[in-house]
Amino acid sequence: MIDTGKNGEFRYEQSTITDQDEAEFGITPSQTVGPYVHIGLSLEDSHLMVEPGTEGAIELEVAVVDGNGDPIADAMFEIWQAGPDGVHNSDLDPNRTTPATADGFRGLGRAMADANGAATFTTLTPGAVGEEAPHFKVGVFARGMLERLYTRAYLPGADLSADPVLNAVPEDRRDLLVATETGNGYRFDITIQAEQGETPFFAL
Known part of the structure; x- marks a missing residue:
């Protein structure tokens, strides 16, 4: 549905315009991320939010x-x-008492999916932020999407009852925002464009 491993005809009609002067004047249409999202964004070790x-x-x-x-x-x-x-490792966090630093825990990570659509981050277990239960904020970029998708992965076993963001999600879908435990951390599965079981996403 996202055209990964594309074969066959293109989904949309292709333009026959070969000279930009032939194009009608108007607003340039939105562009998807495209297959070049990795260029300039694949920073070495950006998946390491702390050192192994x-x-x-x-x-x-x-x-x-x-x-x-x-x-x-x-x-x-x-x-x-x-x-x-x-x-948060950010000077914008009012609870921070020392300047943010690139040393140690960074709090921000980026990783590219492998052939199985998965990536692994090395990080620390997040703590609660005020009324918000411990969670990871997750952004997803992919070919065919005009804007990134925002979601959250909450920790299993945490008290989620008072979290104001999770409480904004219909009760029968909240479990889709809870990660599962693994032997050495957590796994969070995201589903896009599904009639049933689609991960809840947030408008920011």
Whole structure:
């Protein structure tokens, strides 16, 4: 559905215009991410939010499939989270008492999906942020999407009852925003464009 592994005819009519002077004047249409999303965005070790071996380090695996259940193999994920103390590594966080730093826990990660539509981050377990239960903020980019999708992965076993963001989601869909435990961290599965079981996304 996202045209990963494209074969066959293109979904939309192709233009026959070969000279830009022949194009009608008007607003340029929106463009999708395209197959070149990795160029300039694939920073070495950007999936490492802490160095492997750091005390308390865990792995967060994120995976995405489309409505057919097929992996979106060219997706890109971004993770933004608070540290175990519930404070973000950003000077914009009013609870931060020291300047943000690129050393140690960064709080922001980026990774490209593999052939199975999955990527793994090395990070720390987030703490609660005020009334918000511990969670990872997750952004998804993919070919065929005009804008990134925003969602959240909450920790299993945490008290989620008072979280104001999760409470904005219909009760029967909240479990779709809860990660599952693995041997060394968590896994969060995302489904896009599905009539049943689509991951809830947020408008920001």
